[in-house]
Amino acid sequence: MPYRDSAMTTTPAASSGGDPRTLLITLTGKDRPGVTSSLFASLATDGVDVLDIEQIVLRGRLVLGVLVAAPGEWRALEDRVRRAAAELDMQVEVEKGAGDNPRRPQGRSRVTVLGSPLASQAVAAMAGRVASLGANIDRIERMARYPVTAIELHVSGADPDDLRVALAAEAAAQHVDVAVQPASLVTRGARLVVMDVDSTLVQGEVIEMIAAHAGCEAEVAEVTEQAMRGELDFEESLRRRVSLLAGVDEAVLEQVYLDLVLTPGARTMVRTLKRLGYRFAMVSGGFTQITDRIAVDLGIDFSAANELEVVDGRLTGRVVGQVVDRAGKADALRRFARAAGISEQATVAVGDGANDLDMLAAAGLGIAFNAKPRVREAARTAINVPYLDTIVYLLGISREEVEWADAQAGITTPAPPV
Ligand SMILES: [Mg+2]
Numbered sequence: 046m047p048y049r050d051s052a053m054t055t056t057p058a059a060s061s062g063g064d065p066r067t068l069l070i071t072l073t074g075k076d077r078p079g080v081t082s083s084l085f086a087s088l089a090t091d092g093v094d095v096l097d098i099e100q101i102v103l104r105g106r107l108v109l110g111v112l113v114a115a116p117g118e119w120r121a122l123e124d125r126v127r128r129a130a131a132e133l134d135m136q137v138e139v140e141k142g143a144g145d146n147p148r149r150p151q152g153r154s155r156v157t158v159l160g161s162p163l164a165s166q167a168v169a170a171m172a173g174r175v176a177s178l179g180a181n182i183d184r185i186e187r188m189a190r191y192p193v194t195a196i197e198l199h200v201s202g203a204d205p206d207d208l209r210v211a212l213a214a215e216a217a218a219q220h221v222d223v224a225v226q227p228a229s230l231v232t233r234g235a236r237l238v239v240m241d242v243d244s245t246l247v248q249g250e251v252i253e254m255i256a257a258h259a260g261c262e263a264e265v266a267e268v269t270e271q272a273m274r275g276e277l278d279f280e281e282s283l284r285r286r287v288s289l290l291a292g293v294d295e296a297v298l299e300q301v302y303l304d305l306v307l308t309p310g311a312r313t314m315v316r317t318l319k320r321l322g323y324r325f326a327m328v329s330g331g332f333t334q335i336t337d338r339i340a341v342d343l344g345i346d347f348s349a350a351n352e353l354e355v356v357d358g359r360l361t362g363r364v365v366g367q368v369v370d371r372a373g374k375a376d377a378l379r380r381f382a383r384a385a386g387i388s389e390q391a392t393v394a395v396g397d398g399a400n401d402l403d404m405l406a407a408a409g410l411g412i413a414f415n416a417k418p419r420v421r422e423a424a425r426t427a428i429n430v431p432y433l434d435t436i437v438y439l440l441g442i443s444r445e446e447v448e449w450a451d452a453q454a455g456i457t458t459p460a461p462p463v
Contacts, residue, residue, distance in 0.1 A: 065143065065144065066114075066141065066143055067112055067113065067115055067141075067142055067144060067145070068122070068139055068140070068141055069139070069140045069142060070084070070110070070111045070112075070113065070126055070138070070139050070140075071109070071137065071138045072107070072111075072130055072135055072136070072137045073108050073136050073137075074130075074133065074134060074135030074136055075105060075107070075134070075135070076105050080107060080133055080135070083129050083133055084111065084129055085111075086129070087122075087125040088125075088126070090122075090125060091118070091122050093113045093114050093116055093122065094114040096113060096145050097145070112145070115141060127139070149201040150180075150201045151201070152202055153199070153200070153201045153205075154201075154205040154226060154227055155198075155200075155225075155232060156171075156200050156208070156223065156226075157188065157195060157196070157197050157198075157223065157224045157439045158195070158196050158216070158221055158222070158223050159430060160193060160194050160195075161192070161193040161430050161463070162194060163194035166219070167219035167220070167221045168196075170218070171215055171216070171223070173215075174212055175198075175203070178202075178207060179202060179203065180200050180201060181200065181202050182199070183201055184198070185199075188441075188443045189435075189438050189444035191444055191460060192309070192310070192434070192435070192460075192461075193430050193432065195435065195438040195444075197441065199228065205225055212225055213225075213425070213426075216427075222430065222435075223426075226410060231409065232440070233441070235321055235323050235324070235391075236324075236387060236393050236440070237323070237385050237392045237393070238314075238323060238324070238326070238394075238395065238436075239327075239328055239377075239381065239392060239408065240325065240327050240345075240394075240396070241327075241328065241374075241396030241404075241414075242327050242328075242331050242339065243331050243398075245308065245396050245401075246307065246308060247306065247311075247339070248305075248307070249305075249306070250266075250269055250331075251301060251305070251332060252287075252331065253265055253269060254304060255290055255293060255301055258293065258300065259292075259297070265289055265290075268282050268285050269286065272398075272399070278370075279330060279370040279371050279400045280368045283330060283351065283364070283370075284368070287353065287363065287364055288362040288363070290360045291361060292360065294359060295355050295360065298332075298335065302334075305339070308432075308433045309431060309432050309433065309434075309461050311434075312343070312459065313447065313458060314437055316451075317434075317442060318437065321442075324347070324381075325343070325347070326345065326347035326349075327339065327340060327345050328349050328350075328378060329348075329349070329350040330351065330368075330369055330370065330374070330400055331350055332350055333348075333352045334352070334353055337350075346381075346385065347384065349377040349381075350369060351364045352366065353365075371404075372403055374396075374400060374403060375407045378394060378407050378408060389407065389408070389409065390409040391409055392407075392409050392410075393408055393410045393412065393440070394407070394408035394412065395412045395414050395436065396412075396413070396414060396416070396420075397415055397416040397417065397420060399417070399419065402423055405420075405423075405425075406425075411424055412424065412427065412439070413427040414427075414428050415428065415430075432463075
């Protein structure tokens with residue numbers, strides 16, 4: 046049937062290109078109750094089909110976009126929409142065109158940017174990198190304002206690995222953090238989070254705390270530094286440090302555990318993600334005497350660490366069995382993923398040291414957390430703010446959702462000073 050511009054029909058008329066004609070209506074202005082219902086009441090007279098809607102409110106200002114199938118009598122519809130907007134004291138644009146939204150190009154990523162603060166020049170620089178790859182930002186959403194400003198960008202049209210390399214370099218220059226993840230279904234399901242312990246899940250290094258009691262803190266710290274810089278084989282450095290602890294009273298371990306301080310946001314992260322069915326593992330080059338107790342406290346599902354040998358209530362200066370080292374940490378991640386029935390692609394690893402690098406590389410999302418420069422450069426994703434709850438933002442969960450879930454459970458989300 047030939048296209049008739051004046052046809053009294055509610056079915057979309059075909060344009061010459063074959064796509065049905067559509068109207069894009071964009072309404073902006075001060076938000077008030079009833080805006081959406083008034084606009085749609087003006088559309089309902091023609092019974093037009095809705096193809097797409099997007100709406101946001103920023104500081105009380107509403108932007109509402111609606112794509113509808115254009116009726117033959119589209120000018121009459123436009124008049125009704127303009128009258129409705131005038132009554133609401135809002136601005137409206139009605140643009141006639143053809144077809145639905147174009148299909149988003151392949152190469153889709155979810156990009157999270159964390160800034161403290163988030164400077165406009167950082168956003169400009171990051172967006173510039175996206176554009177220089179020929180990619181497009183299809184949507185931007187704020188995830189949090191505390192303890193950092195976090196925004197999530199949906200990007201299409203670039204290979205996620207290329208995008209990650211380009212954005213990581215720019216993030217370092219702009220002093221913001223960025224995570225680039227392929228926008229696959231894997232990122233939507235429950236995942237396994239594998240945590241390093243010393244200087245990641247807890248503040249400081251447990252072995253140095255034990256050494257402080259034994260009066261050999263400086264010697265141990267020196268060996269730790271060498272190991273973290275990757276200058277010493279981890280197993281060698283661990284055995285050397287533990288040997289310095291020979292003769293220390295077992296009761297010191299109790300005191301060290303009581304003195305431990307979790308990294309800010311650790312409990313919020315674990316509590317929030319456990320509500321979503323996430324599983325947790327701790328993989329540590331530290332000691333079971335400490336990590337087993339943290340695991341019970343936080344409800345961690347899997348744990349791997351080294352055991353300090355104790356004879357007659359004193360440390361012998363040896364570890365029992367095989368040492369959990371750099372390769373052992375990556376093996377533990379794979380083992381725990383299998384045990385949890387979660388694909389390796391769906392694992393998230395977090396760590397700060399050189400011995401975490403294999404584990405970070407093995408994970409679907411490997412995050413260097415306030416790491417040494419060498420680790421930060423080698424890892425694909427880095428967080429340089431000392432708040433573990435920022436990890437939930439990378440996983441697509443907003444601060445608002447965290448606080449709401451806590452409120453439902455009758456608790457106030459802890460908010461230590463930033
Ligand atoms: Mg560590």
